[in-house]
Amino acid sequence: xxxxxxxxxxxxxxxxxxxxxxxxxxxxxxxxxxxxxxxxxxxxxxxxxxxxxxxxxxxxxxxxxxxxxxxxxxxxxxxxxxxxxxxxxxxxxxxxxxxxxxxxxxxxxxxxxxxxxxxxxxxxxxxxxxxxxxxxxxxxxxxxxxxxxxxxxxxxxxxxxxxxxxxxxxxxxxxxxxxxxxxxxxxxxxxxxxxxxxxxxxxxxxxxxxxxxxxxxxxxxxxxxxxxxxxxxxxxxxxxxxxxxxxxxxxxxxxxxxxxxxxxxxxxxxxxxxxxxxxxxxxxxxxxxxxxxxxxxxxxxxxxxxxxxxxxxxxxxxxxxxxxxxxxxxxxxxxxxxxxxxxxxxxxxxxxxxxxxxxxxxxxxxxxxxxxxxxxxxxxxxxxxxxxxxxxxxxxxxxxxxxxxxxxxxxxxxxxxxxxxxxxxxxxxxxxxxxxxxxx
Numbered sequence: 251x252x253x254x255x256x257x258x259x260x261x262x263x264x265x266x267x268x269x270x271x272x273x274x275x276x277x278x279x280x281x282x283x284x285x286x287x288x289x290x291x292x293x294x295x296x297x298x299x300x301x302x303x304x305x306x307x308x309x310x311x312x313x314x315x316x317x318x319x320x321x322x323x324x325x326x327x328x329x330x331x332x333x334x335x336x337x338x339x340x341x342x343x344x345x346x347x348x349x350x351x352x353x354x355x356x357x358x359x360x361x362x363x364x365x366x367x368x369x370x371x372x373x374x375x376x377x378x379x380x381x382x383x384x385x386x387x388x389x390x391x392x393x394x395x396x397x398x399x400x401x402x403x404x405x406x407x408x409x410x411x412x413x414x415x416x417x418x419x420x421x422x423x424x425x426x427x428x429x430x431x432x433x434x435x436x437x438x439x440x441x442x443x444x445x446x447x448x449x450x451x452x453x454x455x456x457x458x459x460x461x462x463x464x465x466x467x468x469x470x471x472x473x474x475x476x477x478x479x480x481x482x483x484x485x486x487x488x489x490x491x492x493x494x495x496x497x498x499x500x501x502x503x504x505x506x507x508x509x510x511x512x513x514x515x516x517x518x519x520x521x522x523x524x525x526x527x528x529x530x531x532x533x534x535x536x537x538x539x540x541x542x543x544x545x546x547x548x549x550x551x552x553x554x555x556x557x558x559x560x561x562x563x564x565x566x567x568x569x570x571x572x573x574x575x576x577x578x579x580x581x582x583x584x585x586x587x588x589x590x591x592x593x594x595x596x597x598x599x600x601x602x603x604x605x606x607x608x609x610x611x612x613x614x615x616x617x618x619x620x621x622x623x624x625x626x627x628x629x630x631x632x633x634x635x636x637x638x639x640x641x642x643x644x645x646x647x648x649x650x651x652x653x654x655x656x657x658x659x660x661x662x663x664x665x666x667x668x669x670x671x672x673x674x675x676x677x678x679x680x681x682x683x684x685x686x687x688x689x690x
Contacts, residue, residue, distance in 0.1 A: 253295065254414045257306040257334035259358075261350040264342040265370040269397040270294055270307040273407065293470045301411040306334060335417045336364045336410055339389060343369040343380045347387065355387040364413040368393045368406060375401045430472075430479025431601050434513035436537060438529040441519045442549040445584035447471065447484040450593070475594060483509045513542040514645070515600050515679070517593065518574075522548040522581065525563045526570055534574050541646050543600040543680040544577040545593065551581040552588060576672060578679055600679025605644050608675055613639045613649070616674050625666070627658050634658040637689050648683040656686035 258266045274294040294305045339358055341351050358365050367389040369381045373396045384392040393409075395402035433450075435443045451471045471482045510516060516537040520530050537544055546567065554560050560581075567579060578596045582589040617639050627634040638652040649671070653659070664684060671677065 253302050253304045254335040254417070255304050255306055256296075256336045256338060256410060256414070257308060258338045258340060259308050259354065260340035261348070261354070264340045265397045266340050267307055269338070269340060269368070269370065269395075269403075270305055272397050272400055272403055273298070274305055293472075298407040298411050301414060303335075303411070303414055334363060336366065336413045337361070338366050338368050338406075338410070340368050340370050341384060341387075341392075343372045343394065346380070347383060351387065355389055359388055364417065365389055366393055366406060366410060366413075367391070368395055370395055370397050372396055373399055373401070430474075430481055431597065432481045432483065432512055432514045433517060433597060434483045434485055434509040434515075434537075434542070435517045435519060436485050436510060436533055437519035438521075438527065438533060441521045442584045443519050444484055446517070446519060446547065446549065446582075446593075447482055449584055449587050449590050450475075450482055478598075480597075483513065485509045507536070510537050510540050510542065513537070513540075514604060515543040515545060515597050517545050517547050517597070518577070519547045519549050519584075520567070522551045522554045522560075522563055526566045531570060534571055538574050538681060541681055541683070543604040543646065544574055545596040545600055545679060546571070546574070546577045546579045547593060548579060548581040549584050552583040552586060574681075576678060576680065576682075596679065603677050604646055604680040606647055606675075606677065606680070607644060608641050608647070610640050612675075613641065616671075617651075620667070620670060624670070625663075627660070627663050629658055632658065634663075642685070643683065646681045646683060647677065648685070650685045650687060652687050652689035654688070654690060656688050659686045 258270055260266055274296045294307065296303055296305045337358060339354065341347065355367075367384060367387060369384055369392045372380060372394045375396075381392040381394050393402060393406045395406060397403070435447055437443050451473050471484075473480055473482060518530070518534055518537065520526060534544070534546075548563065548567075551560070554563065564579065568575070571577070578600070580589060580592045580596050582593065584590075617636055621636060632655055635654045636651060637654065640650055642648050642650045651659075651667070667684065668682060671682065
């Protein structure tokens with residue numbers, strides 16, 4: 251059963267991400283002085299007084315600014331508030347109330363959720379003169395805190411968890427959140443990752459824009475599909491390190507790497523209209539090196555013109571992504587939703603193979619055929635003799651081969667064994683690991 255949600259809302263630069271980091275005791279939320287750095291919602295598992303909950307860091311809300319992102323940011327924050335069991339409304343104690351604060355307060359007064367008005371940036375304990383004007387917002391007693399130094403956050407959290415217990419009396423608050431299958435959606439900027447996330451999750455939780463690099467954070471969405479739990483992680487677009495100039499972009503890059511590290515299955519999204527690029531190869535290499543299963547998603551396939559162009563894209567992928575040749579290729583349109591179900595099927599197949607266990611007797615029956623009908627490896631008078639094989643790990647599957655001369659196993663023979671393993675045991679979608687040990 252999912253944990254209760256606490257949404258942190260407020261206009262930009264009031265310290266929401268700093269507050270989230272303080273409560274979650276981690277530097278996961280992006281913190282930067284640039285206005286509007288946190289654009290989407292991001293989720294962080296937290297605990298206070300033995301009560302576990304999920305903290306939702308939202309994009310900054312500004313009512314009067316209709317730039318490329320602001321309307322979407324406002325929508326995202328209010329969606330988070332609607333889904334939350336409790337709401338922390340953060341305001342800036344140094345600047346006082348402004349029109350955006352008043353408008354947000356007007357909307358929050360209509361909710362039946364518990365709302366905590368938190369006056370941040372009161373860095374000197376005991377000096378609370380600044381909080382009195384915030385009573386006029388009509389949200390109740392203001393809570394003075396310093397997210398940077400931690401002053402006042404403990405008292406606030408004491409009351410937040412009491413509210414959660416009242417609001418969620420039927421939940422097992424100490425239960426474990428079942429993240430299900432971890433799916434990281436990866437790729438270079440503007441390939442359509444957020445649009446795909448929205449189709450898979452059935453909502454508009456990630457901001458979608460034609461400005462490259464819109465998604466800066468890695469954002470988790472917990473969903474169920476046909477009775478199975480999944481965590482879908484829309485990552486920041488991965489660029490070459492030489493192109494990562496802003497600190498914020500660097501943080502997004504690091505978050506994407508963390509998402510890949512904990513992924514069971516990576517969906518590598520490639521813009522079908524542009525075809526495979528060097529950046530796509532680098533992204534695929536990141537995921538392959540970290541050992542997660544993979545599905546290659548050819549997005550925008552409906553606007554790739556002509557069978558020749560489509561065949562050329564597929565041929566280039568087959569040629570230049572040989573190192574992840576095990577990954578199924580699914581052509582879709584994230585915008586229209588065409589062939590989305592095929593992605594679910596590919597995820598399930600890849601994940602099943604990612605955790606597959608093959609009985610030792612079956613492996614050694616297969617190895618017997620390799621010995622009898624496969625090619626041999628020799629060096630001078632020495633000849634490689636494969637004696638025994640057993641599976642020594644899963645996620646991804648790992649196999650240990652025992653041989654008289656493991657030093658004779660070269661790259662070609664290792665590829666030969668991997669190909670035969672895949673043909674015989676159907677390991678589509680997952681990498682495999684092989685070790686060779688000496689046995690006389």
